[in-house]
Amino acid sequence: GAGVSQSPSNKVTEKGKDVELRCDPISGHTALYWYRQSLGQGLEFLIYFQGNSAPDKSGLPSDRFSAERTGGSVSTLTIQRTQQEDSAVYLCASSLSLAKNIQYFGAGTRLSVL
């Protein structure tokens, strides 16, 4: 079956512009996660969604970052007024539920802020 799909795969933007990153989770997976990975580093947790529950936003680095998940499926991560330090790979993952938390990852979006 289809895996986690992220788009775009690469995004180059100018400092100060807003960007939207999209994630299509595996069908039937109720939990969805966003992570950020800087070059050569580990994954930094940003946010997770579980069904219709309020998301855990504790990892979002600033109020320029926001995410939503419509209809319990597709999620969009928005970064407003991008800064050069936002340059990273943004990874999305989904799992059957938070409790069954083996995560399936998309290929990521590589964001470059010039």
Next chain:
Amino acid sequence: SQQGEEDPQALSIQEGENATMNCSYKTSINNLQWYRQNSGRGLVHLILIRSNEREKHSGRLRVTLDTSKKSSSLLITASRAADTASYFCATDADGGFKTIFGAGTRLFVKA
């Protein structure tokens, strides 16, 4: 600070040798997972070990967990060039649902 810290940061071995990577964490956990990442893109789940388990095998992979020392190890036996990748441990910090990843071990297997 990171919940999981891998050791070593980088490892270079010859094909056929065994590779051992270690992970330490700080808080109590329900489970610990190991993931692999090729070329800085998506991660692939390798194995999950629960807090009440001490050892688990999957093919050429062997994972151990010592909750008293808050540490885990991943052993890859008879390594292959295709095993070249970064390996991350991940834990559910304080038994919650947030998954915390370590900084990873970069493994290079020379053919």
